[in-house]
Amino acid sequence: MRASFLLFSTLILLAEQVQAADRQTEAKGAKTDIATLLRVQHDVQNLLPKVRPALVAIQSGDGTASGVIISADGLLLTAAHVPNGPGKEMRVILEDGTITTAKSLGLDKTTDAALARLKDRGKPWPFVNLSRDVAKAQPGEWCFALGHPGGFDKARGPVLRVGKIIKQTANSLHSDCVLMGGDSGGPLFNFNGEVIGIHSQIWEGRDQNVHVSMAPFLRSWEAMQKSQVIKTWGSGAGGYLGVATVMSDDLELAVADVIAGSPALKAGIRAGDVILSVNGDAMTDQQQFSATVKARAAGDTLKLKLRTHGKERDLSVQLVQKPQEEGQ
């Protein structure tokens, strides 16, 4: 597989604007000198005390991973395979050993991007900014990685790695900052001290380390903050209500189940309710109801007429985007 990597490597370099003169000469294939390495060292050592407090270790389920705080109110970026679902409680350890908890918000399993929120502690969290200029992280740029490989170890502290970006794809960055288990979810930084990647996957070669780029985060920010599960390559548009239906013995359309966290649950729809009409159209079977909901986009409002314990009632529900792995 390593051979294929080299085989398919291409020598084309984008004609990009590089600010630092040393980086420019490198892009032309020139040799690095000690002065360049010392500048890299100087920058990393300057940035380290500023960015390190934002790194956290995460314990979720039976594994350990990493994450990075990106706002004073405790928003946390990590990899989607860490919580593996929205609404998951995770144990979080700060650099100084302080233990707290976070709850996962939305995530994107395709690109491995996930958002979580730390429990409020009544004062601001240390945080770093994320880079909004995704295209700037080009092959050859120096970068550095932080994480807790193998889990939190107070005596050792976070582990630093300095390397270069090897490749940028639509949703990821590859670098030669060597990663391993436990690093998942940790941050890759540029030399402005901004997060440009979240550690995600490795392959056998030392240079085969993959980070989620900021692209999937920025693209799905709103949805992730609303704890939605995003499927970037999509399964078709259509709003999501969050109820499972069944035909009752009286051949009426009844609610069999309401999915946790769904708009239906928030609007007060409960299992056993009979659905009489949607936006004035009488509902007589499951396919009709399903098609009616899906025909409307996320954000649209449905007016439902229900019968609960023999009493009719009306309510409005705003549809959201359909999560990846749940019912209709």
Add this chain to the structure above:
Amino acid sequence: MTKDEYRAERSETASTAKRVPPRRGEQSEAMTNDRAPASHVWAFSSFGLRHFVLLFLLGPLCILADPLRPTLPSEQRTNGKNTLAAVETLKPLTVACAARIESPLGRAICTATVVGEDGYVLLKASEVPELHKTRIKFSDGRTADLREVHRETRLDLLLAQAIGITGLRVVSFGAARPLALGQWLCSVADAGKETRIGIVSAKFRRIPGTGAALGIRMDEKAAKGGKGVRIVGIASESPAEVAGLQENDVLLTIAGEKVAEFRRVHDIVNKRQPGEIIDVRYLRKDKEETCRVRLASRTKVLQNWEGEDFANGGISLRSDNFPEVLQHDIPLLPSDMGGPVATLEGKVIGINIARVDRVTTFALPVEAFWTEVQQWMKADRHPPKAVLAQ
């Protein structure tokens, strides 16, 4: 097959291995309760790896063959030729002060650091349990036999002297402890021929020891006829597997001592040192056989029960029990241990002492050994050894 060849062969298939937790009625040398945390700690690791293997197998061509996505050529990567050009001028202070320890057939065993112009070198002790079966090859091409001067298990260091050699280039030491995270370092690599760069990547600290292990799980019940202990599981790339032991072999004696119970096996092995060689007599299909097993650190065996996947070239047999280490991220092999680590000024600040995992190499900082080593050299140079007056 040499161990290195063996490792290389394993690494091709390492990712398909599955972790099998000990079943009831079986005992690893570490006792089942001890094993549990190790597998927990790495749980995300195993998930991540499998996840990626799948992804790669499904679509390697579309990921790699995209000509619109430029890939940094290997010579421009952090340890590529063009970047390493920065430390080329340091070779007289690093590579020229290192040597290669090899087998009589010329296979690289480990690396040595020259500390005395009259042939004194430092090695990683656990890599050379049988020094008389090795020879040293210096960067100037000279070869020599080695004489063991002092073996210090606490530091995993061995001071040896190349017989009949003088006029060697000696390393120039500088202080390690003041170095902060992010400080560039360069190490001698490729069995003493090349250099690689990396940084100080974590805090200086002590690494506690956990004893030695074979890498086997044993039956709790005594073997048939009440003689010996049956092996019910073997860790991948473990000392037991490398030595050729198999499942269902019945251990009869360990280091000359008869064993009838798994706890005894554990006790005998655990108190020995990683790197040490012990004789094992066992029963296979009613036939008695013997083998020699080179023990490893228990942590190394437990954390890599399914093999050293993604460690790139394997890890050291002894990876713990050091009074103080400097951790760095220089990509090295176990055979590079014993070689010098220097700053970009060419000051040697330590000796590589253990390749631990994909991201970790430990070096002994100069402060942890140099005073002692000077005393061993002094005592060795001036026989007869004077008895100090009270």
